[in-house]
Amino acid sequence: MKRENQMTFGNRREARFEREPARRVFAAELREARHQFKEGTEEKSPTYVLLPTGQRCNRAFVVGSMTEKMRQGEQNIFYRARVVDPTGTTFVTAGNYQPEAMQQIARVEPPAFVAVVGKPNVFEAPDGGGVYISLRAESVTVVDRETRDLWVLDAAKATLDRIDAYGTTEDSKKAAEEYRIDPALFRKTVADALAQMHL
Amino acid sequence: MDLSIVAERISQKILSKGKNVDQKEIEAKLRLLVDEFGVQPAEAERTVINELGREYQVQGLAGAVETDRHAIAELVPDEWVTIEGKVVGLSAPNSPSIAQTGIIADASGAIRFVVWAKAGAPCLEQGRWYRVESAVVDAFRNAPNLKIHSGTTVTAIETDKPLLPSVVNVAELKPGVASVHVKMVQEWEARSERILQTGLVGDPTGTTKFTIWKEEGKEPLTSDTVYDIYYATVDEYNGRLSLVLNSGTVVPDEEAELDVGAGGQVYGGAIVHVGQGSGLVKRCPVEGCNRVLSRQNYCPIHEIQPEFRYDLRIKAVLDDGVTTKNILMQRETTEAAAGLTLDEAVELAENSPLGMDEVFLRVQSAVMGRYLDCRGRDMDTTVLVTGAERHRFDPAALAALIDRAGGEA
Known part of the structure; x- marks a missing residue:
C-alpha cells in the first residue's frame, strides 16, 4: 500500500539561527580567560572566548553588585562599571555601539544589584600592562537580591558541570593546552562562593 | 489459498450476472498477480474482479472479498476493512477526483473517510448508518483515513442503535478524529484570513490548539466556556496537534465548570x-x-x-x-x-x-x-x-x- 502522504520527519527545515546561550561564569574564572578564537572564516562568524574550565563562551550572564561606574571620553562617551560577585570583579563596558546598555548603566546608582548580559572581549592594555577581559554589555538591569543569590547558585552549578565534563570535550582539551590551570582550583572557587552565601 | 477455488468463486459471481468467463483464464490472471507480483490473494481477487467487471461490463461485483467487521477505533493503516458506522460529518471535497469526504463513527470511535469519484458509491448522507465493505485504511498526515474505492461496497443499513461518541482526554489526543469535553482558555491572533478563530482549549489533562476555518454557519467559541466537541479532526503539523472544529459538532455546556490542567x-x-x-x-x-x-x-x-x-x-x-x-x-x-x-x-x-x-x-x-x-x-x-x-x-x-x-x- 502506498503511503505517499505520510509525513517525513527530520530535516524538514533548514537549520535556523541558534542564539548563543549566555554562560554563567564567576569573575574569578572569567579574568583568567585569554584565548579568543573565531569559528568559521566569514566576517559575521561568532567570536568565542575559551573559558579555563573548558567551554567556549560568546555571551555571558553575570549578576552582581555594581560598585562603581565611570564615564569616559569626550566625543565618544564610554562607560566602565565594576560588577562584584563572591569571587571577584568583572569589568563591564558599554560604548556608542551599545547605546541601550550605555543608557541603562547611566541610570544605575551604585551600589546596586545588576544583571548583565554581554559579550566577553579580551584586550591588551596599551602601555603593555597585561591582558584584560571585560564584558561588552548588551543589557544591564537593576535586579533584587534574590536574583543575585539565584545567579550564584546557577553559576556554581554551571562551573561544576564544566569541571565534571573537563577532559571529555574538544573545548576542554583545548583549554588544558591553552591554560594549564587545574580545574580543581575552580572547584575551590565555587565552594568558597557558596560558603559566603550561607552566612 | 488455492487459487482455483478463488477462480471458481469469481466465475460463479460473474455467471450470476449472466456472463460466462473461462475459469482457467481467471486462475491465470490470479496466478500472475500472486506468484509473479507477490500480491496478497485477497487483493488479487479484488483486482481480477474489477478487471473482469470492467471487461464484461458487469456491475455490483465488488465487495466479494470477505473481510471481518472491525471496530473503528482499532483501524490501522494498510488494512482492508469492513465497518459499520454512522456518518457524523460531511465536508466539501477539495478535488474533483473525490466525491465526498467526511467522518464515520461507531461506538468505539470515528475515522475520516474519502470516497473517490471513481468508486461509484452511493452518495452518503449525514446521520445515516452504512456498512462499508472492503475499504482500505491509509494514513494521511499520520492520521488514519478510510478510502472508499471502486472495490468497496457501501450499503445503507437501517438501525436505531444510539451512538454515543467516545470522549477522550486532551492528553490522549492523537491524529485522526476525536470528541472532547473542554474549556476554551485562550484566543490567539489569527495568522490567516481564512481562520475564523484559533486558540487553546483544555481539560484537566492539558491544553491543545484549536482552529475554526471560516465557513458558512460556523460560530467562534466564547472564552472560559465549556464545550462538548464531537468528532473534531485532529491534525498533526510539525509534531504538534491541532483540533479542527469545522468537521465536528460543538455544543456549549453553560452549566459546566472545568479545571484546565497546565499541560505543556x-x-x-x-x-x-x-x-x-x-x-x-x-x-x-x-x-x-x-x-x-x-x-x-x-x-x-x-x-x-x-x-x-x-x-x-x-x-x-x-x-x-x-x-x-x-x-x-x-x-x-x-x-x-x-x-x-x-x-x-x-x-x-x-x-x-x-x-x-x-x-x-x-x-x-x-x-x-x-x-x-x-x-x-x-x-x-x-x-x-x-x-x-x-x-x-x-x-x-x-x-x-x-x-x-x-x-x-
Missing part, C-alpha cells in the same frame, strides 16, 4: 533579552484579524485602524546557560510577570512623553535578568507561555551544591 512543559532559565514589540501593542479590530498595528495604526491587511484595541505581551529569550528559547507571553501572563495590568499600561503610555516606549522599558526592567519557570508549549520556534513564576531561592539547592563542590558548610 516547564522551561527554567533567566530572561536575557526582551524583544521589540513587547509591552503595549495595538491590535487590528477587524474581526478575526487581531494583527499588531504599526505605530501609525497601520494593519498590513486592513490599513489604518484608528479604533484599535490595546494588548499587552512579552516576546523574550529565556536562557538556561546551555540552550535558549524564544518565549511569548500573552496578556495575563505578562500582567503577572511584569506586575502591570493592561489598564495601568494604557494609562502609563497615555501620560508619559515616551508613550508606549515607557511601557516597554517598564516591562523590560521588570523581567530582564530574572529567573523564571515558564510553563508552556514549544511551538516550533517559540514557547507559548501559559504561566510564568519567579524561580525562588531554595536553601536545599544551596546545600546540594555545597556538597557537590566538596566545600564545608
Whole structure:
C-alpha cells in the first residue's frame, strides 16, 4: 500500500539561527580567560572566548553588585562599571555601539544589584600592562537580591558541570593546552562562593 | 489459498450476472498477480474482479472479498476493512477526483473517510448508518483515513442503535478524529484570513490548539466556556496537534465548570533579552484579524485602524546557560510577570512623553535578568507561555551544591 502522504520527519527545515546561550561564569574564572578564537572564516562568524574550565563562551550572564561606574571620553562617551560577585570583579563596558546598555548603566546608582548580559572581549592594555577581559554589555538591569543569590547558585552549578565534563570535550582539551590551570582550583572557587552565601 | 477455488468463486459471481468467463483464464490472471507480483490473494481477487467487471461490463461485483467487521477505533493503516458506522460529518471535497469526504463513527470511535469519484458509491448522507465493505485504511498526515474505492461496497443499513461518541482526554489526543469535553482558555491572533478563530482549549489533562476555518454557519467559541466537541479532526503539523472544529459538532455546556490542567512543559532559565514589540501593542479590530498595528495604526491587511484595541505581551529569550528559547507571553501572563495590568499600561503610555516606549522599558526592567519557570508549549520556534513564576531561592539547592563542590558548610 502506498503511503505517499505520510509525513517525513527530520530535516524538514533548514537549520535556523541558534542564539548563543549566555554562560554563567564567576569573575574569578572569567579574568583568567585569554584565548579568543573565531569559528568559521566569514566576517559575521561568532567570536568565542575559551573559558579555563573548558567551554567556549560568546555571551555571558553575570549578576552582581555594581560598585562603581565611570564615564569616559569626550566625543565618544564610554562607560566602565565594576560588577562584584563572591569571587571577584568583572569589568563591564558599554560604548556608542551599545547605546541601550550605555543608557541603562547611566541610570544605575551604585551600589546596586545588576544583571548583565554581554559579550566577553579580551584586550591588551596599551602601555603593555597585561591582558584584560571585560564584558561588552548588551543589557544591564537593576535586579533584587534574590536574583543575585539565584545567579550564584546557577553559576556554581554551571562551573561544576564544566569541571565534571573537563577532559571529555574538544573545548576542554583545548583549554588544558591553552591554560594549564587545574580545574580543581575552580572547584575551590565555587565552594568558597557558596560558603559566603550561607552566612 | 488455492487459487482455483478463488477462480471458481469469481466465475460463479460473474455467471450470476449472466456472463460466462473461462475459469482457467481467471486462475491465470490470479496466478500472475500472486506468484509473479507477490500480491496478497485477497487483493488479487479484488483486482481480477474489477478487471473482469470492467471487461464484461458487469456491475455490483465488488465487495466479494470477505473481510471481518472491525471496530473503528482499532483501524490501522494498510488494512482492508469492513465497518459499520454512522456518518457524523460531511465536508466539501477539495478535488474533483473525490466525491465526498467526511467522518464515520461507531461506538468505539470515528475515522475520516474519502470516497473517490471513481468508486461509484452511493452518495452518503449525514446521520445515516452504512456498512462499508472492503475499504482500505491509509494514513494521511499520520492520521488514519478510510478510502472508499471502486472495490468497496457501501450499503445503507437501517438501525436505531444510539451512538454515543467516545470522549477522550486532551492528553490522549492523537491524529485522526476525536470528541472532547473542554474549556476554551485562550484566543490567539489569527495568522490567516481564512481562520475564523484559533486558540487553546483544555481539560484537566492539558491544553491543545484549536482552529475554526471560516465557513458558512460556523460560530467562534466564547472564552472560559465549556464545550462538548464531537468528532473534531485532529491534525498533526510539525509534531504538534491541532483540533479542527469545522468537521465536528460543538455544543456549549453553560452549566459546566472545568479545571484546565497546565499541560505543556516547564522551561527554567533567566530572561536575557526582551524583544521589540513587547509591552503595549495595538491590535487590528477587524474581526478575526487581531494583527499588531504599526505605530501609525497601520494593519498590513486592513490599513489604518484608528479604533484599535490595546494588548499587552512579552516576546523574550529565556536562557538556561546551555540552550535558549524564544518565549511569548500573552496578556495575563505578562500582567503577572511584569506586575502591570493592561489598564495601568494604557494609562502609563497615555501620560508619559515616551508613550508606549515607557511601557516597554517598564516591562523590560521588570523581567530582564530574572529567573523564571515558564510553563508552556514549544511551538516550533517559540514557547507559548501559559504561566510564568519567579524561580525562588531554595536553601536545599544551596546545600546540594555545597556538597557537590566538596566545600564545608
